[in-house]
Amino acid sequence: PRTTSPEKCRLIEFHGGQCHFVDDSRKMYEESASLAAETGGHYMDQFTYAERATDWRGNNNIAESIYQQLKLERYPEPTWIVATAGTGGTSATIARYVHYLQHDTRVCVPDPENSCFFD
Secondary structure (H helix, E strand, O other), X not given: OOOOOHHHHHHHHXXXXXXXXXXXXXXXXXXHHHHHHHHOOOOOOOOOOHHHHOOOOOOOOHHHHHHHHHOOOOOOOOOEEEOOOOOOHHHHHHHHHHHHOOOOOEEEOXXXXXXXXXX
C-alpha cells in the first residue's frame, strides 16, 4: 500500500526489489496478481488455498507443536496465545486448531502501528 514506510521501501530497493504502490490496501492481492501477469512474473498466492497446504488438524503444524510442548508443563493449556500478525498464517493455524479441539485458549493478533492493515 501507499502507506508503506519509506524505510521499508528503501530496504526492499536496497536488495534489488521494486515497490509498486496501491491506494486501497484491500486491493493489494488483486494488484499483485495483475502486476505479475503484466510483467511476465508470478504471483505466489499464499492465501487462497492456505488451509489445504498443511493439515492444521494434524501433528505437523505449529499449533500442535505448541500444545505438545506444553503437555508436560504445570498449565498445559494456555489462557492466551499472542502471535504477531505477519501474513496471518501462523495465527490462523493456531486459531483453527484451538477452535477445532475446543480449547478455552484465546488467540490475540495485535496489529502493529503503521502496518498495511492499521487504520
